[in-house]
Amino acid sequence: MEENYSEFYLAKCQKRLKEWRAPLDGWFCKKIIDVREDNEDAPLATCELCDCNKVRFIHVMDHDLYFEEVCVGCICAGVMQGDILAAKERERQMKNRAKRRKNFVAGEWKETAPMGALRTYTRMHRGQRIWISVYPGNRHYVRCNEKSISRYKGRPIRDFYSAVYVAFDLADPVEELL
Numbered sequence: 001m002e003e004n005y006s007e008f009y010l011a012k013c014q015k016r017l018k019e020w021r022a023p024l025d026g027w028f029c030k031k032i033i034d035v036r037e038d039n040e041d042a043p044l045a046t047c048e049l050c051d052c053n054k055v056r057f058i059h060v061m062d063h064d065l066y067f068e069e070v071c072v073g074c075i076c077a078g079v080m081q082g083d084i085l086a087a088k089e090r091e092r093q094m095k096n097r098a099k100r101r102k103n104f105v106a107g108e109w110k111e112t113a114p115m116g117a118l119r120t121y122t123r124m125h126r127g128q129r130i131w132i133s134v135y136p137g138n139r140h141y142v143r144c145n146e147k148s149i150s151r152y153k154g155r156p157i158r159d160f161y162s163a164v165y166v167a168f169d170l171a172d173p174v175e176e177l178l
């Protein structure tokens, strides 16, 4: 199990890495995915290294000398990285971010003075101002940190909820936690 780190567990992880002819350490976390980001009832993931099937945050591990990425839970990520504390800290930061996202989605926006048919809503997050502009034809633009985004998952943003998710990712990027 992921939570119970022990010499036995470490040996098991290293055995599997050897079976794969993969490096035993020196891996780095490329990205981290919350499988319950959009749905609190979404099924949990399975760690590819220890087979624990209760993984909410997938640490995507990469290595220059290995041909593919490996998706694992927190402790296995720590084993592969050679730094359990770093992996635990990353996981803790992701949990905090998930809470912030929940609050953010429920939070209120303030409408600025309308300009013609354009409607603009604004709010702050972690010291940054964010704007969502809604143009005629229901086209949504999100602005924060001098970036402007009009697409979500490859499609134009057509509803306010999607714009709010985009706004959160802009103002509170996962990349900063790695």
Ligand SMILES: [Zn+2]
Pocket: 002, 047, 048, 049, 050, 051, 052, 072, 073, 074, 075, 076, 077
């Ligand atoms: Zn694992």
